[in-house]
Amino acid sequence: xxxxxxxxxxxxxxxxxxxxxxxxxxxxxxxxxxxxxxxxxxxxxxxxxxxxxxxxxxxxxxxxxxxxxxxxxxxxxxxxxxxxxxxxxxxxxxxxxxxxxxxxxxxxxxxxxxxxxxxxxxxxxxxxxxxxxxxxxxxxxxxxxxxxxxxxxxxxxxxxxxxxxxxxxxxxxxxxxxxxxxxxxxxxxxxxxxxxxxxxxxxxxxxxxxxxxxxxxxxxxxxxxxxxxxxxxxxxxxxxxxxxxxxxxxxxxxxxxxxxxxxxxxxxxxxxxxxxxxxxxxxxxxxxxxxxxxxxxxxxxxxxxxxxxxxxxxxxxxxxxxxxxxxxxxxxxxxxxxxxxxxxxxxxxxxxxxxxxxxxxxxxxxxxxxxxxxxxxxxxxxxxxxxxxxxxxxxxxxxxxxxxxxx
Amino acid sequence: xxxxxxxxxxxxxxxxxxxxxxxxxxxxxxxxxxxxxxxxxxxxxxxxxxxxxxxxxxxxxxxxxxxxxxxxxxxxxxxxxxxxxxxxxxxxxxxxxxxxxxxxxxxxxxxxxxxxxxxxxxxxxxxxxxxxxxxxxxxxxxxxxxxxx
Numbered sequence: 001x002x003x004x005x006x007x008x009x010x011x012x013x014x015x016x017x018x019x020x021x022x023x024x025x026x027x028x029x030x031x032x033x034x035x036x037x038x039x040x041x042x043x044x045x046x047x048x049x050x051x052x053x054x055x056x057x058x059x060x061x062x063x064x065x066x067x068x069x070x071x072x073x074x075x076x077x078x079x080x081x082x083x084x085x086x087x088x089x090x091x092x093x094x095x096x097x098x099x100x101x102x103x104x105x106x107x108x109x110x111x112x113x114x115x116x117x118x119x120x121x122x123x124x125x126x127x128x129x130x131x132x133x134x135x136x137x138x139x140x141x142x143x144x145x146x147x148x149x150x151x152x153x154x155x156x157x158x159x160x161x162x163x164x165x166x167x168x169x170x171x172x173x174x175x176x177x178x179x180x181x182x183x184x185x186x187x188x189x190x191x192x193x194x195x196x197x198x199x200x201x202x203x204x205x206x207x208x209x210x211x212x213x214x215x216x217x218x219x220x221x222x223x224x225x226x227x228x229x230x231x232x233x234x235x236x237x238x239x240x241x242x243x244x245x246x247x248x249x250x251x252x253x254x255x256x257x258x259x260x261x262x263x264x265x266x267x268x269x270x271x272x273x274x275x276x277x278x279x280x281x282x283x284x285x286x287x288x289x290x291x292x293x294x295x296x297x298x299x300x301x302x303x304x305x306x307x308x309x310x311x312x313x314x315x316x317x318x319x320x321x322x323x324x325x326x327x328x329x330x331x332x333x334x335x336x337x338x339x340x341x342x343x344x345x346x347x348x349x350x351x352x353x354x355x356x357x358x359x360x361x362x363x364x365x366x367x368x369x370x371x372x373x374x375x376x377x378x379x380x381x382x383x384x385x386x387x388x389x390x391x392x393x394x395x396x397x398x399x400x401x402x403x404x405x406x407x
Numbered sequence: 408x409x410x411x412x413x414x415x416x417x418x419x420x421x422x423x424x425x426x427x428x429x430x431x432x433x434x435x436x437x438x439x440x441x442x443x444x445x446x447x448x449x450x451x452x453x454x455x456x457x458x459x460x461x462x463x464x465x466x467x468x469x470x471x472x473x474x475x476x477x478x479x480x481x482x483x484x485x486x487x488x489x490x491x492x493x494x495x496x497x498x499x500x501x502x503x504x505x506x507x508x509x510x511x512x513x514x515x516x517x518x519x520x521x522x523x524x525x526x527x528x529x530x531x532x533x534x535x536x537x538x539x540x541x542x543x544x545x546x547x548x549x550x551x552x553x554x555x556x
Binding site for chain 1: 413
């Protein structure tokens with residue numbers, strides 16, 4: 001089956017709108033993706049017909065809502081190859097998933113001075129700050145892989161050692177687009193008895209991800225970057241580890257029994273889902289996963305590889321444009337950050353917006369990555385299953401306009 | 408194009424040829440401000456008699472041109488005059504495009520009237536002015552226009 005981008009685009013109502021008098025060219029999917037009509041409709045239908053609270057009601061609406069919520073969990077488990085739906089914890093977003101692990105695993109491992117946590121210099125702030133705070137709480141030491149000039153993780157044979165307790169690395173960089181080869185890191189971490197978390201916020205939406213093949217112990221990803229709604233994220237964790245970990249947030253739904261003297265806790269995933277969860281959002285995310293599964297993640301990834309190859313070539317041909325990260329499509333995804341000589345990214349983004357071209361500008365919540373490449377900010381174009389070569393051409397025309405204004 | 412209101416020639420001129428840029432001695436107060444959403448930074452130094460205002464920073468055309476205009480408008484003024492101009496500029500930027508600027512007060516600053524229509528960029532224009540306010544306070548000058556942006 002060939003990938004029919006026009007047919008895909010027809011499913012996304014927003015793609016037919018105009019911005020500032022020009023057809024929308026949405027090149028900010030690494031920030032948040034657009035939603036197909038199927039997802040929007042499923043959430044509307046849930047709220048119109050099946051709204052009730054989950055896991056506590058005997059009435060029909062509550063039963064329907066619970067069943068829809070748990071069906072979504074099952075779909076997401078299958079999507080990433082989880083051993084059981086009970087390994088899927090719904091969170092607010094990737095950030096909360098990582099914070100959950102930093103708190104609960106940190107407590108479970110009883111981290112102390114002398115222990116080490118390993119991250120990398122190309123992380124999103126959400127995979128840096130929770131570990132900095134965990135180190136402050138426990139006295140553990142934070143260490144990190146550097147980044148090469150070409151935008152790859154810099155090998156460091158001694159970084160992961162017998163003192164390492166947790167390794168948390170980004171699977172695909174939200175700035176450089178690098179898809180990290182995590183297998184040697186996972187192998188080395190497990191060799192020394194450390195546990196591995198992968199930030200898959202940018203990989204799960206764009207390429208086939210199988211948690212068994214990755215070999216990690218935890219992964220985090222978020223609904224709104226994979227055609228789903230905001231307000232829902234996912235933590236996948238090995239069941240035995242989740243079962244050994246103490247709760248993160250406390251409240252309703254996460255308990256087994258409560259007396260005034262104390263509380264025992266539910267088994268995972270309920271243990272980590274305190275309070276009323278994002279129910280319609282789970283339903284929407286389940287339908288997003290159905291949509292991606294029907295297209296096939298291999299086909300989605302291949303389309304993005306083709307677009308990325310075209311974009312790399314097109315942008316390389318624009319004088320004064322410097323691309324950060326891998327220069328060829330191999331080992332990278334469809335997220336392209338670049339600089340335009342002599343023009344601040346804010347100004348690039350403003351002029352592109354006037355032409356209907358929506359890109360992200362700034363530090364992309366990854367200030368250390370920007371600092372590594374010696375810039376305070378970058379312009380980033382990011383692609384998805386609905387991106388066309390025409391849109392890349394519109395970006396290139398926009399960059400010509402940028403240079404005219406600031407030339 | 409809608410951007411005509413934003414990228415006025417005056418702004419681009421100040422961006423490409425900034426006035427008074429570079430940190431200088433002597434000074435009595437200094438402040439460093441950062442826009443956390445975009446990472447733009449500026450350091451402003453103020454002499455107690457406003458005989459010099461010096462600055463350096465990293466940022467977009469709007470924030471850098473704004474610093475250049477600030478230097479032109481406030482250097483050598485009395486504290487009372489500076490406070491009035493500061494207040495007028497802040498009012499212009501927070502006016503959502505509804506405030507008619509007075510060229511006699513704001514000089515080249517009137518070119519920023521269009522920026523007020525781009526809410527995401529108002530902070531860029533105000534960054535040097537906020538840093539100036541703090542630096543001035545440290546130099547013993549009160550520039551107390553209320554800022555809510």
